[in-house]
Amino acid sequence: MxxxxxxxxxxxxxxxxxxxxxxxxxxxxxxxxxxxxxxxxxxxxxxxxxxxxxxxxxxxxxxxxxxxxxxxxxxxxxxxxxxxxxxxxxxxxxxxxxxxxxxxxxxxxxxxxxxxxxxxxxxxxxxxxxxxxxxxxxxxxxxxxxxxxxxxxxxxxxxxxxxxxxxxxxxxxxxxxxxxxxxxxxxxxxxxxxxxxxxxxxxxxxxxxxxxxxxxxxxxxxxxxxxxxxxxxxxxxxxxxxxxxxxxxxxxxxxxxxxxxxxxxxxxxxxxxxxxxxxxxxxxxxxxxxxxxxxxxxxxxxxxxxxxxxxxxxxxxxxxxxxxxxxxVPEIIPPERAIDEPKYLNDDMLQYPETAIATLIRESKYLYKNAVYEIVAHALNIHRADIMSDLKARKVISKSMKDFKTDVRALYLSKVKNIYGEIIRYATRAQSELKLTRAQNNRIMEIKLANRRMVEIIRDVGELNRNVTRFLNSENKYIREEYNQFRKSVVRVLRVIYLFRTEEEKELYRKKLSSLKREAKENIKKGNLAIDKLIREELITTDMASSLVNDHDLVNDLIRKLIAVAELLYGARDPLFVNEGQDELKDVA
Known part of the structure; x- marks a missing residue:
């Protein structure tokens, strides 16, 4: 046969x-x-x-x-x-x-x-x-x-x-x-x-x-x-x-x-x-x-x-x-992308929920580290190197008393806006194209929320920048000290966030961030009392008082948002998910 x-x-x-x-x-x-x-x-x-x-x-x-x-x-x-x-x-x-x-x-x-x-x-x-x-x-x-x-x-x-x-x-x-x-x-x-x-x-x-x-x-x-x-x-x-x-x-x-x-x-x-x-x-x-x-x-x-x-x-x-x-197989450094282009977002990473989420987190961290962090520091006329140094916060402020002439709006348009849009688009694709568990879907919603917070931080610091620059070298020592105190508070937060994202002792710096967040909440009441005293004693003008009251709340809100982003992107646990509530996460999605 x-x-x-x-x-x-x-x-x-x-x-x-x-x-x-x-x-x-x-x-x-x-x-x-x-x-x-x-x-x-x-x-x-x-x-x-x-x-x-x-x-x-x-x-x-x-x-x-x-x-x-x-x-x-x-x-x-x-x-x-x-x-x-x-x-x-x-x-x-x-x-x-x-x-x-x-x-x-x-x-x-x-x-x-x-x-x-x-x-x-x-x-x-x-x-x-x-x-x-x-x-x-x-x-x-x-x-x-x-x-x-x-x-x-x-x-x-x-x-x-x-x-x-x-x-x-x-x-x-x-x-x-x-x-x-x-x-x-x-x-x-x-x-x-x-x-x-x-x-x-x-x-x-x-x-x-x-x-x-x-x-x-x-x-x-x-x-x-x-x-x-x-x-x-x-x-x-x-x-x-x-x-x-x-x-x-x-x-x-x-x-x-x-x-x-x-x-x-x-x-x-x-x-x-x-x-x-x-x-x-x-x-x-x-x-x-x-x-x-x-x-x-x-x-x-x-x-x-x-x-x-x-x-x-x-x-x-x-x-x-x-x-x-x-x-x-040597390390290959990819060609430098345009400043307004995402660095890590890649369609190949949309194959699995885990890789999509990891990619979103990497891109969000990169956006914070290379854009938001820089914009916040420069808007307050502070050098990033000083924040990462061992200098005391008071010393950092005293050596940074010149106007950086930072255009926050221009930096946002060139370094943040397009990347933020691409992150949101990528996250939405992951939610619609991948079969996600509830926990995975919540994690993507948290990442979207963290990015929204970063955009809000830039908006807030843009408003703060005008008065910080205006009163940086004011002849009125009281208003100058108040704004330097604002800058000092932000320096302390940025420094702890830097250590939180770079050092191994996460729990130690997580506790410090929680302490700073409580302090920001308590400062709203204490600060208002101090401002009231300056007004009563006519140590600052009405115009100064108006700016100081608005910026006082703005700074504390800015601090809470900075800490919230750090907890979401760098923390093993996600306190913001609990603190902010699921309703807000649904709005973001």
């Missing part, structure tokens, strides 16, 4: 059905568990073993190492993961991907799924009609799971039978009998197949089927598995082409990790296989060298033991690996 073009097309179609089932199942699992998995990933610490566990769990749950790796690349791109954290997660993902091979080997070869696959499709479809989204996703998962095994059954049926097509062995024999070169050849075949199919799971299924049909022996199947480990890294490297240098480093680390593992495995290839054969026999199965039926389980065991061993060996070299990657 000849194996013709029609049979080849059946084989390709069967593979397509298998891949479709895998994709449907993986996508459904991402919807079911993706939010939780990404939250774990985005909040993990630098502990390498926690990273490995995280990578293993995510890949085991969503059944796609490529999806995990792409997630890691995106998170690295958004600076949610450091390079060492990303490497540890990828190590865990390599172990997690072996779960797929066990599912295929056990359910595809040890258990007949064909009799229950169609009933599973019917049951899954019933769930998809549910009004509850979670049940719909479970239904899609069940359908994808069943279709995967229907595709696997078709693949088994489409594979040419060696007894009926002996010419196939004649075709393969020249490539299976050349010793270690056969191992290298089939490793390359596994790499190429994985790159073409873009699924190591599909290549693993083909490998298991080829062994079950007697096409290739145990050692060459193991060689294909090694090739699949290299081929699976290509997906992340392709995704990183258009990403920043951090994502490129993550993808390169994945490639280096897998290649190093393959190299040492090739050196110990035959002893390692004999150890797997011994372990399989100890577990009660025949030797894969003697029985074709034993090869699928032996290959799955080889895949798992290899990836676990590789991780246990290389986990101690994460930092040297990171150093090597940093040397081979």
């Amino acid at each position: 000849e194996y013709g073009i029609g049979d080849i097309l059946r084989l390709i179609g069967s593979l397509g059905l298998f891949l479709f089932g895998m994709k449907v199942m993986s996508d459904a699992l991402l919807k079911l568990a993706g939010n939780r998995m990404r939250t774990i990933l985005s909040t993990m610490t630098s502990n390498r073993f926690l990273g490995i566990t995280t990578g293993f769990l995510i890949t085991s749950v969503i059944q796609s190492s490529s999806a995990t790796t792409l997630m890691v690349v995106s998170f690295s791109n958004a600076s949610l993961l450091t390079l060492t954290e990303a490497i540890s997660v990828i190590m865990g993902a390599n172990i997690g991907t072996t779960v797929t091979a066990w599912i295929i080997a056990i359910l595809g070869f040890k258990v007949s799924m064909s009799s229950i696959a169609l009933p599973l499709v019917g049951m899954g479809m019933l769930f998809t009609f549910s009004k509850r989204e979670r049940l719909q996703n479970w239904g899609v998962f069940v359908v994808g799971f069943a279709v995967l095994f229907i595709g696997l059954q078709f693949l088994k049926d489409a594979m040419p039978n060696i007894n009926e097509n002996p010419a196939i062995l004649d075709f393969l024999r020249p490539y299976t009998d050349i010793g270690f070169f056969s191992v290298l050849l089939f490793m390359i075949l596994g790499t190429v197949l994985t790159i073409l199919i873009q699924s190591s799971s599909a290549t693993m299924a083909l490998t298991l089927l080829m062994t079950a049909e007697g096409w290739i022996p145990f050692d060459l199947a193991a060689a294909m598995v090694l090739g699949e480990n290299i081929g699976t890294t290509i997906t992340a490297n392709i995704a990183a082409i258009v990403a920043n240098y951090q994502a490129k480093r993550t993808a390169r680390a994945h490639l280096i990790f897998n290649i190093v593992g393959v190299i040492w495995m090739l050196i110990l290839f035959y002893p390692f296989l004999y150890a797997i054969s011994w372990l399989v026999q100890e577990l009660g199965s025949p030797s894969p060298y003697l029985e074709l039926a034993a090869i699928p389980i032996a290959i799955s065991l080889f895949h798992t033991v290899f990836n676990i061993t590789n991780t246990l060996l290389l986990v101690w070299f994460i930092k040297p690996m990171a150093w090597l990657v940093e040397k081979t």
Whole structure:
């Protein structure tokens, strides 16, 4: 019986059905568990073993190492993961991907799924009609799971039978009998197949089927598995082409990790296989060298033991690996954008809620640090370097008694207005295009509120600037002292905010900000009493009094807004969300 073009097309179609089932199942699992998995990933610490566990769990749950790796690349791109954290997660993902091979080997070869696959499709479809989204996703998962095994059954049926097509062995024999070169050849075949199919799971299924049909022996199947480990890294490297240098480093680390593992495995290839054969026999199965039926389980065991061993060996070299990657992929400083253009907003970061939120926070922090902070300081005729110094606030004020001639309106138009608009547009897109949890939606609303507060701060300091400049060197010492006291209060707040966003002792400076916020509230009453005294004793003119009363409230309001922005953007907790109330957040959204 000849194996013709029609049979080849059946084989390709069967593979397509298998891949479709895998994709449907993986996508459904991402919807079911993706939010939780990404939250774990985005909040993990630098502990390498926690990273490995995280990578293993995510890949085991969503059944796609490529999806995990792409997630890691995106998170690295958004600076949610450091390079060492990303490497540890990828190590865990390599172990997690072996779960797929066990599912295929056990359910595809040890258990007949064909009799229950169609009933599973019917049951899954019933769930998809549910009004509850979670049940719909479970239904899609069940359908994808069943279709995967229907595709696997078709693949088994489409594979040419060696007894009926002996010419196939004649075709393969020249490539299976050349010793270690056969191992290298089939490793390359596994790499190429994985790159073409873009699924190591599909290549693993083909490998298991080829062994079950007697096409290739145990050692060459193991060689294909090694090739699949290299081929699976290509997906992340392709995704990183258009990403920043951090994502490129993550993808390169994945490639280096897998290649190093393959190299040492090739050196110990035959002893390692004999150890797997011994372990399989100890577990009660025949030797894969003697029985074709034993090869699928032996290959799955080889895949798992290899990836676990590789991780246990290389986990101690994460930092040297990171150093090597940093040397081979140098930091690329992006070209300087126009002053009124966003620096971090990127449509690629709208793929996940976590990366979108991280991008919004980075852009908002950049806006505060490079525009709002400068405008507030210069509007009050204060040097930023003095604020960041160890000089006492009184000294900072006394050495800054000249007019900076700051045009607050011009600075707002050139440095803030367009970026603020882009942040709001980006945040609104995230809310409308992404599936957000309530907490994620609230976080975006808080970011929008923080940006609105920054614009209000610029408006307030613009009004304050006129009188600060006017009374900066007034002959009336009382009005001069009052306005210098305003400046001193703002300097103290800006300095604590600077320390809050740059120092590690967050809680210490959070308490100081809370104290300054209470002080600003109390100052409204105390300040009014002091102003009343100046007016009664006719120490200032009526015109001065009018300006002083208005600016007194303005300064304290400005201080509260500055602290509110700092708490929202730099604090682990968000007190403003509680203090301002949900009604205002709804208005912002």
